[in-house]
Amino acid sequence: MNQPHHFNQPNSGPNEPTPPAGDSEFELEVVPTSAQPAQTAAVQQLYQQLCSEVGKVYVGQDELVLSTLVALFSGGHVLIESVPGLGKTLFVRTLAKALGAKFGRIQFTADLMPSDITGAPIFNMKTQEFVFRPGPVFTQLLLADEINRSPAKTHAALLEIMQERRVTVERTTHPLEPPFLVMATQNPIESEGTYNLPEAQLDRFMFKVLVDYPTASEEARVLKEHSRQVPVEKRLEDDVATVTGPEQIVEATQLCGQVLVADELITYINNIVRQTRAWPQFHLGASPRAGIALVQGARTLAAFNGRDYAIPDDVNEIALPALRHRVVLTAEAEVEGHQVDQALREMIRTVEVPRM
Template sequence: MRPGCGGRARPPARPRPPAVGSSPHNPPVTAAEFYARFRAEVAKVLVGQEEAVRLCGLALTVGGHVLLEGVPGVGKTLLAKTIATALDLQFRRVQFTPDLLPADIVGTSIYDLQSREFRTRQGPVFTNILLADEINRAPAKVQSALLEAMEERGVTLEGTQTALPAPFLVLATQNPIEYEGTYPLPEAQQDRFLFKVNLPYPAPDQETEMLRRWGSGLELRDPRAAGVTAVLGAADLEASHREAVAVTFSDELMGYVVQLATATRQAPELMLGASPRGEVLLMQAAKASAAFEGRDFATPDDVKAVVAPTFRHRLLLRPEAEVAGHTADSVLNGVLASVTPPR
């Protein structure tokens, strides 16, 4: 049973479809090589945003979902499209709008007049990488339609749970909640995301480079037209995942993760701290971070590097703390300063 999941019985699952896409490399690359090639392809289109690119690479290796947040125009959608292009995986996009229905995402049964039978029409969730664009522009019932798919890697249609293609990754984008026409994501759905990644404005020199590329006639809206190629496949992704799983994570580091999570639950600024699911995902992300560095063991620095994107969306601030100017990241900075890492 997955961490944080209940014991509710599920309908019998159909066999999982095979992974889409094959690696052009034989044998599959190491985790460090995977990240180097992944980063190089994304850099052909996206200028800057190095932290966001690394976190998306870690999420792919772990098998977790990513919530990308930033103001319009900083490259959230472009990043998702480029990732799918570089990995030779199936990619579908759903533009979330106030009138979207759950069936528009997972699919539904329709009546075939010729055969006089109902048949299942699979929705765009049946893919490898699903871009949920502006996920917080749809009401909660539509956002919640992704919950089962994100957690179980399958959806229930007509009483039968159908497995999604492997790998399956949701890259969701959202504008900050104060923007007009947005809805807050339910806490249960936020907890399904491995990372919440903030995309800030680029630095001035990066914006200058972006203008230089556009001025040269380079088409940056289309990753393929910009020269992005499928340098990695499903076999490379699976090999990177296996390497990350094999990374040693000591008992002392596990205790450090528990102490960090406990400190968030005891922080006076918070009504809700990090969940047990968040602890498991933090450990997995730290192991993947070590694998990207070519190490077979994790260190406290690996944990520190991913604690903010792993925990920030699982924390719920008290209203008075928000008024006082506290943020999830500022609370996490205090937590990191108060908990002594193992030597």
């Protein structure tokens, strides 16, 4: 088994502030103002090992793997839109094994209540007291399957969880153990018995990934490898190695946050986000949270490529998944048959790319 990664971070200088201690059990070291090439090389090696381990069981879907890892090491969440049967649960379980993280799954239904997600106080007959029993959200990699099958009341329970990484029940706050990643899925075809996700909920997701059917060669490999009646638990135990752990993931996330983003690139990202609000085909433009997602994602993607600085190509690679769920087409554009991704590509091409 590969040994977990450890990221050596220089000691902070005397003038650098010490961050306050959080509720997490992991005490994070103060990181320098910018990442060093050796540190981003370690992040790149970790990324390559994770892709290698996941690829031993999960076949193809490179965009899903990349977007999920970028979101994980950027502190974000992922919304996946795909038809059933493409192995989303298998992917999350495989990723959890490679990361050494806890995995949880919630099947969203029309009668799912917020307390079914967060947990609730249970009366203890022995102590004659109410004791909080944590719900399935108290994990590290959470698969929210068919999230659009539950009403807005249930979705609201996830708002605080996804943004603040904590659960408040009966005026008591319970922090979630880092790292924490929500991967939510929804079926784009079947609409009966579903609810549209509110804009506030959609904006909590860093990326929206569209997963399509595998290629012919990938599907042939799926048929060959997953038709032997071997339990998934055995395959994960025998084939997938744990290459890191929660504490190292938090450290790597901090290092990704220190990748340099030049002022010219900040302006470029800002212009893209603001252009969505003026583009004639969009009724609703992207919020400032979209710009934050682009900056954070570009940093992480640069680290995955072994660089300690981000470039416009990093922004363009994640622009569609970061923006497609944050804009709304006008009624005229929908009638004319325009697609969100098509309109975004046309819009991005009009924004001047900085020379760096």
